[in-house]
Amino acid sequence: MIIIPLLFLLIFKYGPMLGNIIAFRRYKPSGSAWGVDWVGLKYFKMFIGDKIFWNAFTNTLVLSFGSLLVNMPIAIIFALLFNELSHKFIKRVVQSSTFFPSLLSTVVIIGIAIEVMSPSTGIINHLLQSVGLIKEPIYFVNDPKYYRIIYILTATWKSTGANAIIYIAALSNVDLTLYDAAMVDGANRWKQTWHITLPAMKNVISVTLILSLGRVLTLGTEKTLLLMTPNNSGVSEIISTYVYNIGIVGNNYSYAAAIGLFNAAVGLILVLSTRAISRKIDDDAIL
Template sequence: MESTVHELNDYRTSSMAKKKTKFQLIKRRFYRERQIWMLCIPILLFIAIMQYLPMLGVITAFMNYIPGTSVFKSEWVGLLHFKTFFASPDFPMLMRNTLAIGGLDILFGFPAPIILALLLNEVRSKPFRKFIQSTSYLPYFLSWVVIASITFTLFGNEGIFNEFLLRFGFSDQPIAFLGEGGKYYWGIITGLGVWKNVGWNSIIYLSAITSVDPEQYDAGKVDGLGRFKSMWHITLPAIRPTIVVLWILSLGSIFTAGLEAPLLIGNSQTRDYSEVIDTYVFTYGLQLGNYSFATAIELVKSIIAITLVFGANRFTKKVMDTSIY
């Protein structure tokens, strides 16, 4: 009995010693890096105040909050707003449209910057490569208002594309590209998203490619690898960790189809295909002033996004031995 007590005391003593040692290591590291932490304090405070403090407003999802009144005086309704959203006749349409637009964006928008970065890396002419890079970056800095205006100019009933089809006899009457959601809307919105973001997103992959050891390419040439095979067997494996991490993070945005594009390009004729969760939240939250209902919807979306990110991270950690944490 006494030996058991001694063993327990020894275990507790060793455990406390380990904790104390770990705390001392953290303290020493913090003291050694104190100047860096002092520089980071304003940024950390800004993030805490602007990003984390507003999260306390999530509690309004469980209340019948009325703007202008105190949160503590609002009526507690529990899961009423969640039940209302799931029972809404618009719920299946919203989920379908959000998943379709978000899924298509990942399906086409995620590999596009990887392909562009690989192709740009193979361009030997520096002036031409810089021109392509600058051209591909430009759409990212355009607002969706400008892009929507360009879209209506190109694909409207009296747009350039319809005029081309009519003039050269490819069509007898204008095609409602922006009025037939089932045929064209998802394709147009996906294409615009890829065009807008492909150049900017390729910067990350180009940066990762620059870290590849040039001696590997020289060794590949000795082994008889051409440019395509070098790309496949050397460049892609080298940037795989970057690809996996960005893929994990992108899954969290599958329920974020965006607000500006569906709101500006969608219309009453394409509502069955353009109405997504973000535009629904905008309508009920800002236009109708139902903040509690909109907060509940956003909370559901956030929980699903976090679940997808953690699930994908666990999957890639087991299968590819690559993860965020």
């Protein structure tokens, strides 16, 4: 039975990789599927000298690493706090309520965020005005100063519950007798967490970190397009939207393919580097 998923992987995952050849050829939709003329590294040189690309690249890194630095610690802290709950009903309510946002589509999440921050009907503007912090409503989504904060917070809200499940599962495998022994030795709750709980989670944290770093340049186009406005485009334009505009809208498929290949190479380098560092720090790392 393994032949079916293997064929699926070969046809739909590895097969399309052959299309990367157009990054080195001048491709036209009306011409050959493999491109018309061989142009070598022409398109790579084009985006290396393109200021718009590097702005999108910088925005992508800031949003990706910002989301990672906020999402992962919050998910870990939530898992640690959740593990302290003893009442089963409360645990179910907390886990269900935090996991629910991950079931919502990106469109719904962004729609709720825009409504909450609306300058006319948003609850945030009403609260800030009622306590005297602002005199006039703020159009948060349209303001470049707040865009990255909004992006990271909405990503955290949507993913925390789902991400925490992985860490909660890791905590369920911790031998409880270790805590009893630590208490006998006089270890307080913080020391138990530092010396028992976190070490038990290190492999899971390492794996999730490596997988996350492999996706730092592949932020979703949908969310960005929903939040993007002409006023905040300087901080909201990312590689995905840039490739979409260049490749799909502008029909410059070879240029877009070159950028995509560059993204894949950077992602691979980050994954391999993180894996090497992980093994250097811990010989027992599972990756």
